[in-house]
Amino acid sequence: QQQVKQSPQSLIVQKGGISIINCAYENTAFDYFPWYQQFPGKGPALLIAIRPDVSEKKEGRFTISFNKSAKQFSLHIMDSQPGDSATYFCAARQGGKLIFGQGTELSVKP
Amino acid sequence: DADVTQTPRNRITKTGKRIMLECSQTKGHDRMYWYRQDPGLGLRLIYYSFDVKDINKGEISDGYSVSRQAQAKFSLSLESAIPNQTALYFCATSRGQAQETQYFGPGTRLLVL
Numbered sequence: 001q002q003q004v005k006q007s008p009q010s011l012i013v014q015k016g017g018i019s020i021i022n023c024a025y026e027n028t029a030f031d032y033f034p035w036y037q038q039f040p041g042k043g044p045a046l047l048i049a050i051r052p053d054v055s056e057k058k059e060g061r062f063t064i065s066f067n068k069s070a071k072q073f074s075l076h077i078m079d080s081q082p083g084d085s086a087t088y089f090c091a092a093r094q095g096g097k098l099i100f101g102q103g104t105e106l107s108v109k110p
Numbered sequence: 111d112a113d114v115t116q117t118p119r120n121r122i123t124k125t126g127k128r129i130m131l132e133c134s135q136t137k138g139h140d141r142m143y144w145y146r147q148d149p150g151l152g153l154r155l156i157y158y159s160f161d162v163k164d165i166n167k168g169e170i171s172d173g174y175s176v177s178r179q180a181q182a183k184f185s186l187s188l189e190s191a192i193p194n195q196t197a198l199y200f201c202a203t204s205r206g207q208a209q210e211t212q213y214f215g216p217g218t219r220l221l222v223l
Contacts, residue, residue: 009150032210043114043200043214044153089152093210096141096160097168100153 003027004092006101013108019077021104023090026071030092035064035075036100038087047088048075080108113137114215116201122221123191131186131218133201139213141206142184144168144176147198147217156199159184160206191222 006023013019023033034049050057050064050073057064063076077084085108090101114135123129133142144156155168157176165176173195177185188195198219202212 006152034210041216043202043216045214046211049210096206097143097155097158098212099155099169100145102150102152 003099004090004101006090006104008104009102010105011107013080013106015080015082015108015110017080017108019075019080019084019106019108021075021088021090021106022072023074023092023101024070024072025092027092027094028071029094030099032093033064033066033073034091034093034098035062036089036091038089038103040086044089077106080106082108082110084108114201114203114213116199116215116218118218119216120219122223124223125192127191129188129191129220131188131199131201131220133184133186133215135182135201135203135213135215137203137205137213138181139203139205140181141204142178143202143204143212144174144184144186145200145202146170146195147200153200156186188222191220193222196220196222 004025035047036044037047038044048059048062061078066073088104091098117132140161143158145153147153154170159178175187200217201215204212
């Protein structure tokens with residue numbers, strides 16, 4: 001049973017375009033929603049995170065949109081660059097543990 | 111030097127063998143985690159430890175055991191490896207409480223033949 005569902009599994013975007021990755025959850029006890037970025041051969045690293053009392057958080061070209069009533073949140077990457085090519089994981093936290101989504105492999109074409 | 115290190119980085123073993131994956135951290139964090147990563151399944155929690163005397167099962171603990179030897183060390187063992195344990199394994203640490211960020215090691219790629 002996947003508590004956090006992530007889509008799409010893979011995404012190809014042209015340089016300068018907008019990348020959008022979506023996640024949905026069921027458990028209303030989740031209290032923190034981070035996104036992790038993973039480059040090939042590396043461990044995941046925190047990219048950006050949001051709490052459920054906020055609807056949007058922006059850091060540079062990266063934005064999280066959070067819809068508490070729909071139990072959905074998404075990552076938007078503006079002006080996508082080839083260096084953004086990586087695997088992205090959404091996650092949700094409960095009791096100090098993170099539950100991760102299935103991951104999205106993003107490829108940004110020059 | 112890396113804050114979270116994992117050894118070995120790559121391992122090939124045979125079905126039925128016992129193997130141990132080791133994790134060390136220099137971040138001074140109390141909390142440590144073991145995950146496995148499989149294509150299409152994301153990262154799944156195997157075991158976690160909030161301090162040296164605290165060990166908890168995660169989502170997929172069957173076939174695995176752990177040891178928290180010290181604040182800085184957390185080992186994962188496969189008592190009798192099987193092919194479906196072939197995966198990428200990650201250790202992570204966090205300070206806990208309000209500091210939610212988990213810091214991941216570089217991973218161990220395990221192949222069970």
